[in-house]
Amino acid sequence: MRTLETLVGGEWVASADWIDVLDPADVRTPVARVPALTAKDVTRAFDHAERGFAVWKRTSPFERARIFTDAARLIRERVEEIAADVTAENGKTLTEATGETLKAADFLEYYAGLARQGYGTLLHDVRPHHRTHTQREPIGVILVISPWNDPLITPARKLAPLLATGNAAVFKPATETPVSGLHFARALHDAGLPAGVLNVVTGRTAEIEEALLDDPRIVGITFTGSNAVGNRIRRRLADRNVRFQGELGGKNASVVLKDADLPAAAKAVVAAAFGQAGQRCTATSRVVVERPVYEEFTRLLVAEVERLKVGPGSDPATTLCPLSSAKQRDSVLADLAGAVEQGATVLTGGHADTEGERAHGCYVQPTVLGDVTPETAIWREEVFGPVLVLRAVAGFDAAVEAVNDSGFGLAAAVFTRDLACAHRFVDEAECGQVAVNSTTTGWDVHLPFGGFHDSGTAYKEQGEEVLRFSTRVKTVAVHFGG
Template sequence: MSVESVPRLVGGAWRMPADGRAIDVLDPADTRRIVARVPAMTPAEVTELYDEAARAARTWGAASPLERGEVLARAATNLRARSSEIAADLVAEMGKTRAEATGEVAKSADFLDYYASWARQPYGQLLADARGGTQTSARSEPLGTVLLITPWNDPLLTPARKLSPALISGNAVLLKPATETPLVALHLARALHDAGLPAGVLGIAVGRTSEIASALLDEPRLDAVSFTGSTAVGRELQRRLAGRNVRVQTEMGGKNATAILADADLELAIPVVAAAAFAQAGQRCTATSRVIADRAVAADLLVGLRKEAESLALGPGAEAGTTMGPLVSERQRTEVLRHIDRAREDGANVVTGGFVPEGAKYEHGCFVAPTVLGDVTREMAIWRDEVFGPVAAVHVVDGFDAAVEAVNDSAYGLAAGLFTTNLASAHEFAARAEAGQVSVNLPTSGWDVHMPFGGFGDSGSPFKEQGAEALRFYSRVKTVAIRYGR
């Protein structure tokens, strides 16, 4: 069976690597299968992308916002028209279920459409000036050339979330997709290219990070970096760029907690929490990883979570009936199992899961059974460390104040949730939870494109993504005073 070799986008043209350098993209449901081969770019080829971006940034930045918006809107239409093909590749390279992949394509198109609509919004304002015969305004301008570094867990959605505000703001963009999942990022590039995005405005830096990181980050023409990934890598990126006039945005790790109070509606809470913990095999930055249960409902909650976990149909994402796919790679599976083993050693009780399933269907894949851990204490590593897998750690508390304290007992601060039927508790929790995203009687995951998104603490930087807030990162403000008379 032949394997497709996918070209890279540079200067508005699709090119194959001259020397045949390539990266094999593997199917996590069966790692014997090569999904595609993508270029393994060299540092010199990355510099070529910056050359193209420098030329394109001037004309794209000077273009009318209406022209930019039309390109984004057409690209959204292209994504939707190719949804079936793109979703199939997303399932193949990342392991999501078909339903999860199809939803990701739809939401990625929504990002393009939403930011296309900003073309008709004001991008400046008039300001009162005490000087006679003078008109003063504040104008929004693009930064220039921005680098987007995106992760493997949402390989289409995260690039779309960053690209859309960057492009509508008038910037040229280099996109560095994760090495494990580069294929659907090239689909996004094709949707924009076919929509009429001018040559050089977007370049895709496909390659091994260890080989091209210096060319990407040490480039003097770089104006901003938006990164989504682990906290360790995000912090290293911040240190590396410190002291330079490069704007940095980091959306990093999470150890999200949902508290279930004694008055919670368990029939609502249990399936919602289970979905937030196990959807996408737990590989979401907003996944519920810590479950904090009031002692009055803890036993029933554990029974319910176990039933939900055991009802999931584990298998290849492309297989009919699958409701939870594999982890993205063998390395990620090994890491998740290490966290579970450490939790056992620390005294946690494995209520269900915690193993690699047996059978021919799972033999060559990166599968881990959905796992519920009980008897978790706040001294355990499983309480503190991000797992990024299908693992829910349950900790028991007494009362509302103890629940809030436990939710906030983390270096991270991305998402927090509460289940209660008491309106006063809901509002107090929203005020006291130290997280950038707070949900009541809802999952910690699932935020729409127009809602500001980002975390506190070790989960992120001051710049938010999504909504109007995202435009602040990709723009600079110039104040202009013009004297037109005496």
């Protein structure tokens, strides 16, 4: 088991207490341990961030871009080591972990380019002899809280834009998966990021929550996680002038119309539903099928699901990895049991996988449920596991109604050969991400990302849209005589 230090104030620090990091493929032996920082340590991290911001906001954007480009190069050079650690602590397959690692480098490269661009617009002024413009400025010290399901790409998605625009950060990775985020921090540190600009707080949330959330120097919090925690943070910030960017839950639906290419739709839905064992906020979890093709599509879908190979992420043959913890596995199994009690039918899967060496891991068989109605809890509540529910509807209008029958609004997809239906779906689906004949899962770094309704806040991630969160706008008028 490796002992890792965390980055605070430009130095790698240890602690008197440690947190074990477990491999969900076999939870018997920890794969690493990281410092369990205290509330006093958190306050010191904010001290360093405050000082780091004073330096970083005045650092040339060309120097910021150089650091980001060098950090991206280091991540690409270390891709095998980093991907292995992503798999070891999270469980996802090496293919998924490698893709996540390379995408983290993409974020750094994209925002290195964006850092070099000007932030602002020249505006007409009604007054003669005036030249007026806007300029964007960093807002200050931002708290970044990331989840366990994407332990590298989510920190990259959040940290790259806010650091590129001159802010400083205190970063709290998920307690279960801190190693991946430490790799990202190390790449930036090794590339020459000034001390204090990025500080990584590893620790038990319950012990440091007050110090994390209540520090008066926080000007923004970006959080990805459950609605319950996100709403608790939002309430805590209610009387403070602190920006909150939340990427929360989803109950994403894919619609299969009767004219769709059914085999292609089945393959796409399986990829969207069972990648990372369904532990993605954008994963398809509901499938709405036009009734004339319901039976045929169900047969094709179940056959695709049953081709998935359950196993450890480190095995190249694995196509469905374990869930990320025993707690998550047990939560998914409880949701499945509740669905069956409410009348759902298990078409395939539906139970834990404890075969052979998998007995010591967090495995759940990929599951498809039929006979699901709008009244079934699993139709509405996020499961965050390898579970897909099917429902037949009469036609296009009923399909759109079923998609929008949710408190969430993150992602949706439609499979059809009818261009008119495709455009209607894009206009009528109440979601922040809409796909046609493709998966609901997240897309490239330059594309705005975020949901509607209970899936998130108004601040988008990715692309240039994220600048609305990480910068403030100043309007400047210059009178030049006359």
